[in-house]
Amino acid sequence: MSRKRVLGVKNLNVRYKTQKGPVHAVNDVTFDVFENEVFGIAGESGCGKSTLIRALMRLLPDSADVFANEIKLGEQDLRSLSDKHFREDVLWSKMSLVPQSAMNSLNPVYRVGDQIIEAIQAHTSDNKKTARNRAAELFDVVGLQPDLMDNYPHEYSGGMRQRAMIAMSLALDPGLIIMDEPTTGLDVLVQERILRRIREIRKEISSTIILITHDIAVISEMSDRIGVMYGGSLMEQAPAIDLFESPCHPYTLGLKNAFPSIRSKGQELISIPGSPPTLIGEGTGCPFAERCPFKVERCSKEFPTVEKLAEFHEVRCFRHDETPELRELASKKGTWLSLK
Amino acid sequence: MAVKTRGKKLNHLKKVLLEHYRIIVSNRLSATGLIFIIFFLLIAIFAPWIAPNDPWEMMYDSNGEFASLRSPSWEFWLGTTHLGYDLFSQLILATRTTLLIGSISGGISIVIGANIGLIAGYYGGKTDEFLMRFTDILYGMPFLPFIIVLISLFGRHLEFIILAIVLIIWRTSARVIRAQTISIKQRQFIVAAKARGCSDFRIIYRHILPNVLPLLLLYAAFNIAWSIITEASASFLGFGDGETISWGGMLYELWLSGKTRVAWWWFAAPSICIVLLVISLVLVSRAYEEVANPRLRKR
Numbered sequence: 001m002s003r004k005r006v007l008g009v010k011n012l013n014v015r016y017k018t019q020k021g022p023v024h025a026v027n028d029v030t031f032d033v034f035e036n037e038v039f040g041i042a043g044e045s046g047c048g049k050s051t052l053i054r055a056l057m058r059l060l061p062d063s064a065d066v067f068a069n070e071i072k073l074g075e076q077d078l079r080s081l082s083d084k085h086f087r088e089d090v091l092w093s094k095m096s097l098v099p100q101s102a103m104n105s106l107n108p109v110y111r112v113g114d115q116i117i118e119a120i121q122a123h124t125s126d127n128k129k130t131a132r133n134r135a136a137e138l139f140d141v142v143g144l145q146p147d148l149m150d151n152y153p154h155e156y157s158g159g160m161r162q163r164a165m166i167a168m169s170l171a172l173d174p175g176l177i178i179m180d181e182p183t184t185g186l187d188v189l190v191q192e193r194i195l196r197r198i199r200e201i202r203k204e205i206s207s208t209i210i211l212i213t214h215d216i217a218v219i220s221e222m223s224d225r226i227g228v229m230y231g232g233s234l235m236e237q238a239p240a241i242d243l244f245e246s247p248c249h250p251y252t253l254g255l256k257n258a259f260p261s262i263r264s265k266g267q268e269l270i271s272i273p274g275s276p277p278t279l280i281g282e283g284t285g286c287p288f289a290e291r292c293p294f295k296v297e298r299c300s301k302e303f304p305t306v307e308k309l310a311e312f313h314e315v316r317c318f319r320h321d322e323t324p325e326l327r328e329l330a331s332k333k334g335t336w337l338s339l340k
Numbered sequence: 341m342a343v344k345t346r347g348k349k350l351n352h353l354k355k356v357l358l359e360h361y362r363i364i365v366s367n368r369l370s371a372t373g374l375i376f377i378i379f380f381l382l383i384a385i386f387a388p389w390i391a392p393n394d395p396w397e398m399m400y401d402s403n404g405e406f407a408s409l410r411s412p413s414w415e416f417w418l419g420t421t422h423l424g425y426d427l428f429s430q431l432i433l434a435t436r437t438t439l440l441i442g443s444i445s446g447g448i449s450i451v452i453g454a455n456i457g458l459i460a461g462y463y464g465g466k467t468d469e470f471l472m473r474f475t476d477i478l479y480g481m482p483f484l485p486f487i488i489v490l491i492s493l494f495g496r497h498l499e500f501i502i503l504a505i506v507l508i509i510w511r512t513s514a515r516v517i518r519a520q521t522i523s524i525k526q527r528q529f530i531v532a533a534k535a536r537g538c539s540d541f542r543i544i545y546r547h548i549l550p551n552v553l554p555l556l557l558l559y560a561a562f563n564i565a566w567s568i569i570t571e572a573s574a575s576f577l578g579f580g581d582g583e584t585i586s587w588g589g590m591l592y593e594l595w596l597s598g599k600t601r602v603a604w605w606w607f608a609a610p611s612i613c614i615v616l617l618v619i620s621l622v623l624v625s626r627a628y629e630e631v632a633n634p635r636l637r638k639r
Contacts, residue, residue, distance in 0.1 A: 057535055059531060059535060087537045088537060091535060091536070092535070092536050092537045093537070096535070096536075097532075097535040099528060099531060099535060101528055102532075104527065104528035105528045105529050105531070105532035106529055106532070107529045107547055110550070118538070118546075119536045119537075122537050122538060123537060165532075
């Protein structure tokens, strides 16, 4: 199976300089995104999801250092582009963003339609009228009345603003759309409507999406492949079904226990004790070691390498070849409680 | 077709102006402020036609007596000076000078201050450091010695007085706008605008500027007010333009005459005008918060 690769990232690292020392927010992240798929990145708050995509879009502050062995969008190596070139030719036209808390991502003093028109005009030579027609079309696509274009953001509800941001991200038919927590902060009904709309859009306009969220339910429903992030590293990535049916990394196993499933009634939820690492300083070893019930001596000394278990199934764990036993142990509550 | 689009644009402009007008008028205080400003503007424009007498002419009353230090009466509405000059005519002509100085130096200083504040706040780092230390240096500059040196070098001319006022006044607006810019540039919609590929120029002037506009207009009003007050102070100390007359200049003449304790009317008229105009400017600028921030508008 060979599909066209849209985005290829190899060994991406991001370090923030802070007064307490460097913060290794993203650590050796490698992944590919293929055409027409939804690649989900799941992880709890502070695990580096947002930093990762901001690094890709060059939106990080100056205090962040980014280095990678490869960042390729299609055939183009993004690392060699100047900021100006990147801004004019890549941002939005080839890679767009539905930012986190899209609710606050609209400038309060401009009409919503004008902001979409601005995005179109910044990258094309369209005149205002063409751009406006295009914006109206986009409103239609995301299920907003085109006459709402002349309203201000504060006159929109949260869900409407979210749709407007999605409309904006579609404006220039980018090959890749990055959605950072697109449904966070919305109630479940609106969430469902937005997700359904995203699915419909995918049917109409074939597009590749990177979906970033902490919501396992959302990500399992939407994604073709999922990467699980913890402490700045991608711990496991696999096709969605494989990830939920045969997870390998202890963290993924723990996550699975912590989420209710519709099928198994009365199942008790088990949470992972402890809290995520702070990432300050040069961490040695696996970031999950502290909370891992299966850790061995090696785990806190060496940073595990990525192991390939199957095509598209990769895991970063020393004990990847003992998976069946670990899976058995992980389903027992006692295993996790023993950590406390 | 061209005519048609131009007509459309004019219509649009009319609509925008009407909306601004409606917002200012709907607030009673700012409406009052606007009335006073228009009143002063009309006086300034039509000054030579309104003033009944030459401001530098010694007046005689209907009995043929020299009218020195007369209190307000039907003949001399605002009284006269010790040299018999008609204060009403002086006040009318001084309005013109004062408004001119106020609007020119207030306008130039807010443009300088806003740009320096926006650029320093947006870029941060070394740019910010350089611009703000430069502002600090100006903060260390005492106004009076500065204007004395400038005036003694170039003479008592209106343009140098305006220059001196501008150089001193922009600093506060630059600082305030910088602070607000720093706060706004961290908002989510600026990140979104960057992600959309907007250039720095566009982000500064299209996305940040409208959001600092309420503050900017407030400081524009303050700057105009401060220019008027500063000019009055400078004139009062004798550094005004000797060729023209301003409200502050009138107070200076009063001081020179030594009749401060006697001629209350001489003191009252220009002072009240200064206070009224300054307050009106502040009131109107407050209503402008609503113009610039649609969220505050009543629907």
